[in-house]
Amino acid sequence: MRIIDLRSDTVTRPSAEMRRVMAEAEVGDDVFGDDPTVNALQAYAAELFGKQAGLFFPSGTMSNQAALAAHTRRGDEIFLHEQAHILLYEQGGAAVHSQLQTRCFASDDGMLDPDAMGPFVHTDEDPHHAPTRVVTLENTHNRCGGRVLDQRRVLAVRAFCNRHDLLLHLDGARVCNAAVASGLPPAEIAAPFDSVSVCLSKGLGAPVGSVLVGSADFIRRAARARKLLGGGMRQAGIIAAGGLYALRHNVARLADDHRRCRVLAERIARAPGLAVDLRAVETNMVFADTRPSGLGATEVAKLLAAHGVLCLDEGPHTVRFVTHLDVDDRDAERAANIVASALASHA
Numbered sequence: 523m524r525i526i527d528l529r530s531d532t533v534t535r536p537s538a539e540m541r542r543v544m545a546e547a548e549v550g551d552d553v554f555g556d557d558p559t560v561n562a563l564q565a566y567a568a569e570l571f572g573k574q575a576g577l578f579f580p581s582g583t584m585s586n587q588a589a590l591a592a593h594t595r596r597g598d599e600i601f602l603h604e605q606a607h608i609l610l611y612e613q614g615g616a617a618v619h620s621q622l623q624t625r626c627f628a629s630d631d632g633m634l635d636p637d638a639m640g641p642f643v644h645t646d647e648d649p650h651h652a653p654t655r656v657v658t659l660e661n662t663h664n665r666c667g668g669r670v671l672d673q674r675r676v677l678a679v680r681a682f683c684n685r686h687d688l689l690l691h692l693d694g695a696r697v698c699n700a701a702v703a704s705g706l707p708p709a710e711i712a713a714p715f716d717s718v719s720v721c722l723s724k725g726l727g728a729p730v731g732s733v734l735v736g737s738a739d740f741i742r743r744a745a746r747a748r749k750l751l752g753g754g755m756r757q758a759g760i761i762a763a764g765g766l767y768a769l770r771h772n773v774a775r776l777a778d779d780h781r782r783c784r785v786l787a788e789r790i791a792r793a794p795g796l797a798v799d800l801r802a803v804e805t806n807m808v809f810a811d812t813r814p815s816g817l818g819a820t821e822v823a824k825l826l827a828a829h830g831v832l833c834l835d836e837g838p839h840t841v842r843f844v845t846h847l848d849v850d851d852r853d854a855e856r857a858a859n860i861v862a863s864a865l866a867s868h869a
């Protein structure tokens with residue numbers, strides 16, 4: 523049985539051409555700044571996102587954490603969404619590495635509301651409070667269904683940060699999906715942010731890596747944080763070459779993932795036993811509520827796995843399906859049929 527793996531866009535395998543480029547990459551010792559391929563990737567990413575400089579990381583988690591470390595001092599507070607990756611899936615790294623306090627805000631679409639945040643901003647004048655230093659957003663927003671943040675509202679958050687002298691960081695693990703879905707150039711999406719972390723190993727299909735972009739001074743401090751976290755790499759050009767290839771060749775094709783995801787979502791929404799909010803399907807993710815089937819998310823994931831479709835249980839009653847580079851039109855169609863028939867046979 524051929525398995526269709528829709529758990530995440532991190533499961534892609536490098537293509538033959540990407541592997542060739544990686545094998546042939548020119549390399550050097552990147553801790554000395556000597557790796558020409560890493561330097562080329564960093565320069566390319568900085569240019570693409572309209573920032574002064576870039577820095578290559580082994581993971582999006584380390585990139586986010588180094589950004590926070592570079593932006594803050596011990597005891598500062600950061601604002602973020604209650605479903606943010608930085609909050610839920612980085613082992614409390616903001617507290618562990620940078621000794622930061624987190625304040626969370628809720629919304630259905632992953633956006634933060636300046637009016638809701640306003641009353642909680644603190645400066646360091648009153649000794650009772652942790653001074654607020656950074657606001658972080660996530661685009662697309664993973665746990666909110668791969669939603670694309672509304673750029674006008676992002677600009678409103680930027681204006682809020684300016685009023686209160688706060689920094690704005692973007693966890694842009696899937697920022698290229700946001701660019702393709704919204705039609706906005708990556709640099710325009712990145713413009714309101716002081717720093718943007720971009721994953722190369724998600725929908726873009728590279729095997730490893732993320733790039734952090736921002737001002738030259740910020741990147742110098744982030745490079746110190748990266749070394750402290752153990753992220754100084756040597757002949758990293760081999761993996762950077764895959765990332766550079768991904769940024770050059772795999773951005774526009776994300777539209778295919780989005781189209782296939784839409785097909786999948788519409789079919790799953792009609793399947794017995796799963797409820798899907800189609801308005802929330804904007805990029806390459808579908809979240810489905812398993813309650814109509816009478817099954818929990820883990821049971822649905824097991825049932826579908828037995829039929830050759832892998833999805834992720836994201837909570838007691840939520841399963842997630844993600845389209846990516848290794849899922850073509852036929853796979854998406856086949857997966858939709860399997861989901862519908864597996865749930866129908868269960869009902």
Ligand SMILES: Cc1ncc(COP(=O)(O)O)c(C=O)c1O
Binds near residue numbers: 580
């Ligand atoms: C929104 C978001 N941010 C950050 C990350 C972290 O990336 P990595 O797995 O490379 O550490 C992920 C990973 O899935 C993610 O979805």
